[in-house]
Amino acid sequence: MGGNGKQHRWKFSILRSSSKPKLDPKTPPSEFICPISGSLMSDPVIVSSGQTFERVAVQVCTDLNFSPILGTGSRPDFSTVIPNLAIKTTILNWCDKSHTEHPHAPDYASLKSLVREMMAAEAPQVEEQIRVSEEELLKNVAENPPVNFSHAATELGPRINHFDSGSSEESVIIRESHGTPLPFTIRPTCLSCTSSSSIEISEIEIQNPSGTIFEEEEKLLMKLRSSEVFEQEEGVISLRSITRNSEEARFSLCTPRLLLTLRSSIQSRYAVVQVNAVASLVNLSLEKRNKVKIVRSGFVPFLIDALKGGSSETQEHAAGALFSLALDDDNKMAIGVLGALQPLMHALRSDSERTRHDSALALYNLTLVQSNRVKLVKLAAVPTLLSMVKSKTSDLASRVLLILCNLAASIEGQTAMLDANAVDFLVGMLKGNELNSESTRENCVAALYALSHRSLRFKGLAKEARAVEVLKEIDKTGTERASEKAKRLLQMMRAVGEEEGLECDGTMESGGLTRTGYRVGCGSTTF
Structure with a gap:
């Protein structure tokens, strides 16, 4: 009777020996059984999502591009397969103690038929399940105004200037x-x-x-x-x-x-x-x-x-x-x-x-998400991004500066940019007129402004880079956005000069640290 029960439970386990194994009536632990084949595992492997399966079962599912729904409601990830030697040893020890024949690899063709049956059984249910979860997932997402998109097919018309503010x-x-x-x-x-x-x-x-x-x-x-x-x-x-x-x-x-x-x-x-x-x-x-x-x-x-x-x-x-x-x-x-x-x-x-x-x-x-900012900083991306600001393609330089703006909004990104001498670099780009479009110049000033946020270190670096004269010029001749950011930076730096007792006009622009003439200089100088 125990033999019949075992045979029914392991109906997809093909035994190569013609002799009948001496079976113990004790039921094997569920973790010894492959969730797909339903049989005792002979070559157990761990997949990327953490579950353990029979190797042949994983191969069949991979070949059929199928990931079954498990008892937990999740689907396993078969992209990586690692031998589970610990569970294999445990299974063999259990077999020896229970006088059960060691398991053999199941037949590929039989498993393929079984997996196809699973696929057919899931087909009518999967769409409904995903639609329900999709509704639950999106129900708390605020609706944004509709955006007029195009498509990924061929368009023979002129290329669109994606930075055209008129579009x-x-x-x-x-x-x-x-x-x-x-x-x-x-x-x-x-x-x-x-x-x-x-x-x-x-x-x-x-x-x-x-x-x-x-x-x-x-x-x-x-x-x-x-x-x-x-x-x-x-x-x-x-x-x-x-x-x-x-x-x-x-x-x-x-x-x-x-x-x-x-x-x-x-x-x-x-x-x-x-x-x-x-x-x-x-x-x-x-x-x-x-x-x-x-x-x-x-x-x-x-x-x-x-x-x-x-x-x-x-x-x-x-x-x-x-x-x-x-x-x-x-x-x-x-x-x-x-x-x-x-x-x-x-x-x-x-x-x-x-x-x-x-x-x-x-x-x-x-990089609008903090976790991705940290990841990008750990990838040492800041020096690479700064070097790309010198790209001859103004649109790419402008986009890269936007990424740097996001990075500067985090402590990790701000520190990495200051360590990479970003202040001197960006001021130098503005001073040398190396940015060949107004939008790129705007983004360069914006990056400096982001770096200045709650940073005492920025203030000293900006003085060393002689940023005041550049910012004054942008305030006079730059676009509305650039001028606004430049003006705020100048106000912040003037406040710093007053707090530190610096001579605001000559001293800040020259990078000097003398305190002589502070009262007279600061009282008569505006930015």
Whole structure:
């Protein structure tokens, strides 16, 4: 009777020995049983999310691109596999003590059939579950005014100047941190790029009226899951085309089934499939309601891989996707934790202007969160960012300065920038007229202003850099924003001079420390 019970519990464990094992009626501990195969583990491994499975079971799930829902309601992460020697030894010891034959690896084909059954059983439930969690996740998020986005398909018109303050539909005023950030676009640069697959997209323009979206999803899934590469190409190009302009299609097609399949397409070794898959994800991410869902579906690691090793066009779209996803406050910390900061920093040196710009904007949005500021400082990013301010591309320099403004808003970032001699560097850039656009000069003054916030150290460094004469000039000739920041800096430095007993005019501008003539000098000098 004990043998029958054991056989039923371990029905997927294939024993190679024809002799019947001497079984102990004692039931093995649940931690010895693989949650997928249901059998005693012969080669247990720990996966990234911390659970232990039979190695063959993990391999089957990886090959089928499937992550089952466990009893806890979570899905395991199979991206990393480490042998669990401790549990293996414990299982073997238990087998010896209970006179049970050591387990053998289960049959791959049998496990594959079992996993397919799990996939079929989960299919009708997954979408409903994710929709419910999505509603719960977003119910406390304040609704922002709608933003007029474009899409990740080809546009043959002129490129848009993303720093044009007159483009009200594509620009927003980012909330200020000590009044430093300036307006810039929230539209990924890759959305206006000329794609190598542009002809294919325009040739198969698909009309998708409401009411047919679910039929369209089934057609897309069939193509995307096909073993034929040309059908996969047709599938991702169709998806990219459908989601070009239709907000309804972006939201309705962002289903668990399609997202799971699209993840596989992003991993494809075929360039056309990968490029259009990532571009399709950019389109889907434009819908605000999709942003959290996409991150929670596990796309960030795949976008990071595409940013690291994809083709130039794939990298452009990967940077654009990370930028778009980073616009949602609920995604910022997760994207940083998942390791996107360092690849985005590396992408700032890309040969592609679009990749550089969207990576900079992604970093700007990510550094609105304190935890990401600390991570970026620990990556020693400050010297690199300062060197990029000298970029011949004024737009990139302006974006990099915005990142530095965010870093300066934290104690860690402010300290790192002061240690890197940022005050002297930024004053020197302003003094030498090396910043070739007004917006870049504004951001440079804003970075100085952010560094001055609650910093006694800044005051001394600014005097040494002879900042007063530069700030006076900006106050007279700069833009309204730059002049306002310069004026505040001058007022702060004058107050410091009075507190320290310095001669405000001659002494502050020369960097001297004499106290002679203090009463006369300060009483007659204004900034």
